Amino acid sequence: MAGLPALISKGDVARLLLYKHLLPKLEVALGQFSKHNTSEIIQPVRTVVPIAKHNGFLGLMPAYIVHEDILCTKMVAFYGREQGSTLPSTEATVLLFDPERGCVLVVMDGEVITAMRTAAVSAISAKLLMPAKAEILCILGSGHQAISHYDVFTQTFAFKQVRVWNPRKESAERFARTVQGPVTVCSSAKEAVEGADVIITVTGASQPVLFGDWVKPGAHVAAVGACTPDWRELDDVLMKQAVVYADSREGALKESGDIILSGAKVFAEIGEVINGTAPAHREKTTVFKSLGMGIQDAVSAKLVYDQWKSQRPAHKSTAEESHQMKTLDKSQL
Numbered sequence: 001m002a003g004l005p006a007l008i009s010k011g012d013v014a015r016l017l018l019y020k021h022l023l024p025k026l027e028v029a030l031g032q033f034s035k036h037n038t039s040e041i042i043q044p045v046r047t048v049v050p051i052a053k054h055n056g057f058l059g060l061m062p063a064y065i066v067h068e069d070i071l072c073t074k075m076v077a078f079y080g081r082e083q084g085s086t087l088p089s090t091e092a093t094v095l096l097f098d099p100e101r102g103c104v105l106v107v108m109d110g111e112v113i114t115a116m117r118t119a120a121v122s123a124i125s126a127k128l129l130m131p132a133k134a135e136i137l138c139i140l141g142s143g144h145q146a147i148s149h150y151d152v153f154t155q156t157f158a159f160k161q162v163r164v165w166n167p168r169k170e171s172a173e174r175f176a177r178t179v180q181g182p183v184t185v186c187s188s189a190k191e192a193v194e195g196a197d198v199i200i201t202v203t204g205a206s207q208p209v210l211f212g213d214w215v216k217p218g219a220h221v222a223a224v225g226a227c228t229p230d231w232r233e234l235d236d237v238l239m240k241q242a243v244v245y246a247d248s249r250e251g252a253l254k255e256s257g258d259i260i261l262s263g264a265k266v267f268a269e270i271g272e273v274i275n276g277t278a279p280a281h282r283e284k285t286t287v288f289k290s291l292g293m294g295i296q297d298a299v300s301a302k303l304v305y306d307q308w309k310s311q312r313p314a315h316k317s318t319a320e321e322s323h324q325m326k327t328l329d330k331s332q333l
């Protein structure tokens with residue numbers, strides 16, 4: 001290893017990663033991914049190791065973005081937690097490599113990246129698929145992803161009302177006190193959903209919490225939770241009545257209980273809509289099934305690292321600089 005990798009903390013990632021930089025980078029990466037050309041992007045479906053004893057999973061998410069020479073992997077542990085558990089439901093660490101040497105340049109917190117890039121991808125799907133006149137946003141779940149989704153959706157779009165629901169009302173009320181802006185706390189999921197133009201599901205549920213009979217025709221759903229083959233957030237009625245998009249078709253067919261168990265077809269990847277090779281059916285009810293992809297972490301980590309390098313005090317050396325110094329030493333011999 002050429003020197004020790006740099007470490008970037010959660011606080012620094014939160015300070016350095018901005019949606020205004022992240023959104024355009026993610027849109028480009030999603031489009032590149034959906035060309036399925038391995039000379040542009042190499043990203044296998046994540047490897048998942050069940051941690052059955054603790055109702056969890058460990059995911060390994062490597063990706064290589066060839067033209068930008070970004071080599072990255074995230075390691076993410078995610079769990080089905082009892083309601084009210086104080087343990088985190090997601091823990092993640094991101095490694096960015098020097099692609100030429102193979103050494104790790106930087107180890108950084110992955111929780112903020114996971115929260116922000118997932119929300120940013122949902123916002124990209126909403127930009128493309130939500131009805132032209134979208135006034136009411138509904139968020140089911142009130143944890144970490146709910147907060148990041150609230151932030152990017154209210155920064156990007158002009159909703160007249162944002163509703164939130166959680167089976168534990170005190171959790172939804174805490175969410176309302178945490179975010180910077182108005183929120184209506186609803187007493188039932190049905191009350192939150194009815195009449196909403198955009199619905200985000202960000203729950204730890206393993207059984208459906210969103211039912212097609214409640215959903216306004218033409219609404220857009222960003223389905224973010226239930227990322228294992230036997231967990232659900234959406235019922236069969238919704239899955240069958242909607243046009244279903246995914247971040248990765250291959251990932252969705254392997255990992256999404258909502259797709260596998262309902263038998264719904266994936267109409268297109270969101271990257272195909274970005275590329276103009278599949279239509280955006282804004283006039284119909286749409287579901288964007290998000291599983292999360294390594295390329296999303298890779299572009300986020302590169303943004304963080306570039307910002308961090310540009311702001312870091314000059315005396316600290318990283319693995320990258322140690323390597324440059326060694327190369328220089330050799331060439332001087």
Ligand SMILES: NC(=O)C1=CN([C@@H]2O[C@H](COP(=O)(O)OP(=O)(O)OC[C@H]3O[C@@H](n4cnc5c(N)ncnc54)[C@H](O)[C@@H]3O)[C@@H](O)[C@H]2O)C=CC1
Nearest residue numbers: 089141142143144145202203204205224225226290291292
């Ligand atoms: N698609 C993607 O790229 C990603 C998906 N996720 C998934 O998103 C979901 C939310 O993640 P976080 O916000 O980080 O978790 P979190 O634990 O911070 O929040 C989960 C929320 O769901 C609620 N909840 C739990 N069980 C429920 C149930 N049966 N019915 C309704 N609500 C319930 C909790 O009270 C909490 O408000 C998880 O399923 C997680 O695995 C997380 C990261 C990335």
Ligand SMILES: O=C([O-])C1=[NH+]CCC1
Nearest residue numbers: 076078227291292293
């Ligand atoms: O992409 C991701 O990081 C995750 N997807 C499901 C849980 C974590």
